[in-house]
Amino acid sequence: MADDTKSPLDAVEDGPVASGSAEGADTTSTGSADDHPTVAALLAKYPDEVQRFRLMAGDQYVVWMEPARSHEILSWLKNDPDQLYDMMSDVTAVDYGHGRPLEVVYQMYSTHHGRALRIRCPLPLDALEIDSVYDLWKSVNWLEREVYDLFGVTFRGHPDLRRILMPDDYEEGHPLRKDFPLRGRFSRAEQTRRALNQDVERYYLAEDLGHGVPQEVAAAQTATALPGGDDEAAGAAPEGGQG
């Protein structure tokens, strides 16, 4: 996060400013690692991965981390007896525009220690990929799908990474990106035509809603089994005779 791209949005990152303070954000407490055991532990255990941290909104510690080892670190945060962040409240993302990195945000809570923590992983716009943490928290299934749908972040290892809010065949892009035009990329007539050509039954079949994975998705996963790392999925499918 270089400072040469300062914009009014940076004030959002700086958090609330105490009223009446002349210096503005400089007087706000940026927090101390001593006040949050997890931040101190992260700094000690992963000094190269933690970019920075700060206190926001009174009691919320935010840690910026390198995305490369995010899965390892998040796994440690969940399983280490001193951390035990067993509840992943939210996974979302922020696009700050101006070509700056898009940040994937993990909001988690430890019900054992009563602590909350927010992890932010900046991803450069030309490499929007990060490991899925579906194997750690099942709750991130739809959350990661939502981030993929609206921001275009690919979560490696997600079992069912497809659009969740926009139509399956939506071709205009990822709507919450800053480079997405407000009214979409197609004309209104084309949007209307595409909307009415949707196969409604495809989304709303009762058996699909009941059993989770629609048949067509299961078939598609079988047909496009990745060459590396996905062998067990292809082998498990009964009729996966692609090659």
Next chain:
Amino acid sequence: MLPGGGPAKTTGGMFGPGSPTFLTSKVDALINWGRLNSLWPMPFGTACCAIEMMASAASNYDLARFGMERMSFSPRQADVLICAGRVPYKLAPVLRRIWDQMPQPKWAISMGACASSGGVFDVYSMVQGIDTIIPVDVYIPGCPPRPEGLIYGLMMIQEKIRQESLSRHFEHRAEDPALVAMPRASAEEVVGLTGAFGNSTQQDQLSTGIVVTPDIPGDDLLS
């Protein structure tokens, strides 16, 4: 329609001896009277307008006074579709399907700013007026309209029914099977909905320069 029930024409009717014991009227009047006093709404509530629609049906405003006794949650037993709220593109085929499932004769009310024009939601995901999807008889302005507004709109539907004639019924109501599940508005009309207005970002309607001219079957029938 046979008042009095006199024994025979010759012995006198309701207007005195020798007057007929029957009245003449038009079948239109009878049928329209029946239809307009038993309108069953199909509620398609998607947002805050639906709250006002519920209030209209509740005891304080009591929509049943006007014949909307029963909110029909099956489109096959409904006469008037009330689209109350914003309609995203993902819901457009659902709305169209429900409209196609309603038996003739049927009418549609677009309730509120969002259903009528997209309202403040001039964005990528929102239908800019449901009249691009289904034919609309009455638009009710408001954000949301008060229950009186909805009742007034339904009474306008009633007035419209009162003016209808059975002899012209089919030319008014017949639908081309090729148009089922098709847009109601032509491509030019749909694009024109956003052409004249800017928005907060002064964005052109085709900001990326992609010009799409869809070939919609039956489009020429609508113009």
